[in-house]
Amino acid sequence: MSQIETFYEVMRKQGITRRSFMKYCSLTASALGLGPSFVPQIAHAMETKPRTPVIWVNGLECTCCSESFIRGAHPLAKDVVLSMISLDYSETLMAAAGHHAEAALEETIEKYKGNYILAVEGNPPLNEDGMFCIVGGKPFVEQLKHAAKHAKAVISWGACASYGCVQAAKPNPTQATPVHKVITDKPIIKVPGCPPIAEVMTGVITYMLTFDRLPELDRQGRPAMFYGQRIHDKCYRRPHFDAGQFVETWDDENARKGYCLYKMGCKGPTTYNACSTVRWNEGVSFPIQSGHGCIGCSEDGFWDQGSFYDRVTDLTQFGIEKNADQIGTAAAGVVGAGVAAHAAISALKAAQRKTQDKKEEA
Amino acid sequence: MTDRNLLVGPFNRVEGDLEVRLDVRDGAVAAAYTNSPLFRGFEMMMLGKDPRDALTITPRICGICSISQSAAAAFALADAAWAEMPDQGMLIAAILHAVENLADHLTHFNLFFMPDFARPVYADRTWHDQAVARFTAQQGSAARDAVTARAELLHIVGLLGGKWPHTLAIQPAGVTKAPTLSDKVRIQTALRSCRRYLETTLFGAPTEQFAALSARDSLMDWTAGDAGLFLRIAADTGLDDIGMGPGRFMSFGAYPLPGKRAFAAGMWDGGLHDVDTAQITEDISHAWMLGETAHPADGRTAPDEDMRDDAYSWCKAPRLNGQTIETGAFARQIIDGNPLARDLADRPSAMARVVGRLIEIARTQMLLEDLAAQIDPKDRFMGHWDMPKSGQGQGLVEAARGALGHWTKFDNGKITGYQIIAPTTWNFGPRDAAGNPGPLEAALVGAPVGDGEETPIAVQHIVRSFDPCMVCTVH
Numbered sequence: 001m002s003q004i005e006t007f008y009e010v011m012r013k014q015g016i017t018r019r020s021f022m023k024y025c026s027l028t029a030s031a032l033g034l035g036p037s038f039v040p041q042i043a044h045a046m047e048t049k050p051r052t053p054v055i056w057v058n059g060l061e062c063t064c065c066s067e068s069f070i071r072g073a074h075p076l077a078k079d080v081v082l083s084m085i086s087l088d089y090s091e092t093l094m095a096a097a098g099h100h101a102e103a104a105l106e107e108t109i110e111k112y113k114g115n116y117i118l119a120v121e122g123n124p125p126l127n128e129d130g131m132f133c134i135v136g137g138k139p140f141v142e143q144l145k146h147a148a149k150h151a152k153a154v155i156s157w158g159a160c161a162s163y164g165c166v167q168a169a170k171p172n173p174t175q176a177t178p179v180h181k182v183i184t185d186k187p188i189i190k191v192p193g194c195p196p197i198a199e200v201m202t203g204v205i206t207y208m209l210t211f212d213r214l215p216e217l218d219r220q221g222r223p224a225m226f227y228g229q230r231i232h233d234k235c236y237r238r239p240h241f242d243a244g245q246f247v248e249t250w251d252d253e254n255a256r257k258g259y260c261l262y263k264m265g266c267k268g269p270t271t272y273n274a275c276s277t278v279r280w281n282e283g284v285s286f287p288i289q290s291g292h293g294c295i296g297c298s299e300d301g302f303w304d305q306g307s308f309y310d311r312v313t314d315l316t317q318f319g320i321e322k323n324a325d326q327i328g329t330a331a332a333g334v335v336g337a338g339v340a341a342h343a344a345i346s347a348l349k350a351a352q353r354k355t356q357d358k359k360e361e362a
Numbered sequence: 363m364t365d366r367n368l369l370v371g372p373f374n375r376v377e378g379d380l381e382v383r384l385d386v387r388d389g390a391v392a393a394a395y396t397n398s399p400l401f402r403g404f405e406m407m408m409l410g411k412d413p414r415d416a417l418t419i420t421p422r423i424c425g426i427c428s429i430s431q432s433a434a435a436a437f438a439l440a441d442a443a444w445a446e447m448p449d450q451g452m453l454i455a456a457i458l459h460a461v462e463n464l465a466d467h468l469t470h471f472n473l474f475f476m477p478d479f480a481r482p483v484y485a486d487r488t489w490h491d492q493a494v495a496r497f498t499a500q501q502g503s504a505a506r507d508a509v510t511a512r513a514e515l516l517h518i519v520g521l522l523g524g525k526w527p528h529t530l531a532i533q534p535a536g537v538t539k540a541p542t543l544s545d546k547v548r549i550q551t552a553l554r555s556c557r558r559y560l561e562t563t564l565f566g567a568p569t570e571q572f573a574a575l576s577a578r579d580s581l582m583d584w585t586a587g588d589a590g591l592f593l594r595i596a597a598d599t600g601l602d603d604i605g606m607g608p609g610r611f612m613s614f615g616a617y618p619l620p621g622k623r624a625f626a627a628g629m630w631d632g633g634l635h636d637v638d639t640a641q642i643t644e645d646i647s648h649a650w651m652l653g654e655t656a657h658p659a660d661g662r663t664a665p666d667e668d669m670r671d672d673a674y675s676w677c678k679a680p681r682l683n684g685q686t687i688e689t690g691a692f693a694r695q696i697i698d699g700n701p702l703a704r705d706l707a708d709r710p711s712a713m714a715r716v717v718g719r720l721i722e723i724a725r726t727q728m729l730l731e732d733l734a735a736q737i738d739p740k741d742r743f744m745g746h747w748d749m750p751k752s753g754q755g756q757g758l759v760e761a762a763r764g765a766l767g768h769w770t771k772f773d774n775g776k777i778t779g780y781q782i783i784a785p786t787t788w789n790f791g792p793r794d795a796a797g798n799p800g801p802l803e804a805a806l807v808g809a810p811v812g813d814g815e816e817t818p819i820a821v822q823h824i825v826r827s828f829d830p831c832m833v834c835t836v837h
């Protein structure tokens with residue numbers, strides 16, 4: 001097999017300076033929650049280890065994951081990823097077209113057999129033998145299985161690949177199916193979100209390169225370092241939740257004051273993601289900061305959980321018999337209520353998962 | 363020269379999947395058939411849902427034009443609920459949408475369209491070295507410049523909409539974000555930096571100077587910036603002689619503002635007319651769909667799982683007054699009365715479409731600066747509205763790629779009908795019952811195909827000149 005160049009070499013070729021490279025390493029270290037002492041380790045790995053070849057395939061999807069990468073990301077993160085995928089196979093960005101593109105895929109699989117990471121954006125629809133998504137005259141599901149066969153690991157980018165996303169919404173006309181239901185014999189890392197945050201995407205890949213292993217995954221197969229906390233836990237509007245100060249209608253005074261959006265359907269309390277810490281578009285903001293509730297797009301089944309503008313649940317654990325509505329109307333500061341609510345919501349979530357698991361078994 | 367059939371696809375550097383079947387006779391395309399091989403069934407899954415959920419679900423049709431989908435969904439609901447945005451709400455919605463469209467045009471030019479000129483087939487041309495250095499896919503220096511400029515431009519969407527892609531801030535009665543004075547300053551700063559990119563790199567001259575071009579001759583004399591390189595290439599490769607559209611253009615009008623739309627609505631066929639949306643139909647004679655030709659307010663989506671033989675696409679064929687129309691930036695600028703676009707209107711070529719986008723980039727930059735200056739942080743950005751139990755409405759906007767319409771119908775708090783016609787549905791739809799080809803199918807006829815050319819370069823240029831968005835097309 002031919003010698004694969006290191007990450008650092010690729011970045012240098014792309015005109016990235018040493019200074020920018022070091023900045024990327026420290027940004028990534030902090031995104032991964034690793035102290036500054038890990039910066040040299042990351043830099044060393046990127047300088048000495050061969051670049052991880054990536055094959056990036058697109059199924060039933062909207063390309064928001066690629067877009068999150070190339071448009072929204074910090075320029076450094078974007079450079080790294082573009083360098084990473086540029087030499088191999090990416091349908092959205094590459095130069096070749098048609099049969100040449102198909103040939104490029106074969107060549108890449110052959111060249112890096114057993115060594116490459118298969119990044120999947122979107123998912124295969126299984127209805128009608130996969131005829132709803134055709135790539136190069138063949139159902140996407142065949143391309144997916146073929147490319148996965150010799151992959152070292154599979155990354156499911158986004159809610160589509162991880163869980164199905166909106167195209168799997170009832171009645172799921174095309175029987176859109178998440179990747180892990182089709183590929184069962186490879187390690188799969190789910191990086192959900194619609195789309196996932198760009199820095200999370202690069203963070204996952206850099207971690208794998210630096211430490212030569214998959215990041216620690218939670219029960220759902222998501223990297224724990226990014227999906228270990230609820231949006232709600234680190235939300236800057238959290239004090240308003242704890243104080244019982246809620247937005248009641250989109251145009252009220254409380255909306256202007258930036259009160260908690262729980263009553264407007266915010267799913268922050270049940271959603272595990274890094275939006276409230278890493279934020280979006282180079283750390284500028286995140287949905288709650290723009291005055292709209294979280295829709296829970298990194299959670300399984302977020303598209304079929306009732307209206308996005310319905311409350312998470314009608315809790316009665318606040319105080320004795322009050323629910324969030326009554327507390328909000330009274331605008332009373334209830335210390336400690338948030339803790340009780342979380343316990344309740346977590347229990348509820350666990351119950352939900354159990355039902356889902358049962359459904360899957362059935 | 364031999365006669366043959368060619369199947370071209372998958373196309374990359376277009377959004378989504380596309381296949382084109384070509385009948386080639388005497389070295390040129392004699393007939394073309396466009397297939398959109400990706401179907402997800404969004405219109406079916408909307409049924410039975412809370413009408414407000416369209417605001418969250420429909421943007422996920424497409425990760426490139428998600429604000430367009432979100433705005434169309436919001437306007438359709440507003441139409442049904444008699445909701446109105448306060449002036450400042452319209453202003454912010456317009457800024458969000460215009461930023462996305464501007465970013466899309468930059469993507470198209472730098473990442474999707476120009477890289478074809480770096481191909482070896484053009485190795486003997488005088489401009490080829492320059493094209494390779496600037497536009498080789500994923501490596502050219504232009505991509506780096508454009509992606510950086512775009513990411514910074516999208517800070518504005520971050521500030522006003524929380525995140526991009528899949529922004530949620532636009533609601534039927536306004537926007538959820540009330541920008542502060544410091545947001546306003548940051549927005550203006552981001553716009554200044556976009557202007558710097560345009561003036562040093564894309565146009566190589568003041569934005570106003572490009573926007574002021576008014577005739578084909580002065581356009582072809584433009585040499586500065588990447589725009590100048592494009593025009594030199596276009597003249598040398600005959601881009602102005604291929605890919606003729608139907609010559610009928612439609613725009614729903616872009617960016618509703620108090621009392622007007624920033625770019626006017628209308629229909630152009632050599633003269634300007636109003637668009638009567640009641641005259642829109644979707645023909646399904648050549649689509650794998652069941653049902654009848656219908657107006658989108660009455661239409662339904664029922665895929666024909668047998669994929670019958672006389673059909674060849676998942677895409678329906680929309681028609682206005684029974685005719686095909688072309689939609690997009692070029693159409694928008696013709697209809698809005700831009701003198702250069704009007705001068706080019708009699709040759710709706712591959713080149714004209716790209717020029718239409720360049721004109722719009724310049725004009726949108728100027729528009730955005732004007733809108734941003736009007737932001738008044740003390741004013742209201744959201745009005746009050748109540749969701750009726752039943753109703754129906756249409757939401758018409760202009761996405762980067764052209765006219766986008768949503769038609770919603772709901773009863774007892776549940777959606778009973780939802781139809782979407784996307785710009786590329788108009789441009790890349792299949793034949794209708796009378797056998798008339800869709801705009802792209804017609805535009806490809808006559809395109810030269812060299813012996814042994816498997817992915818004819820002229821076909822690539824023509825297809826990409828429309829900036830197709832296939833995921834929106836069929837949804």
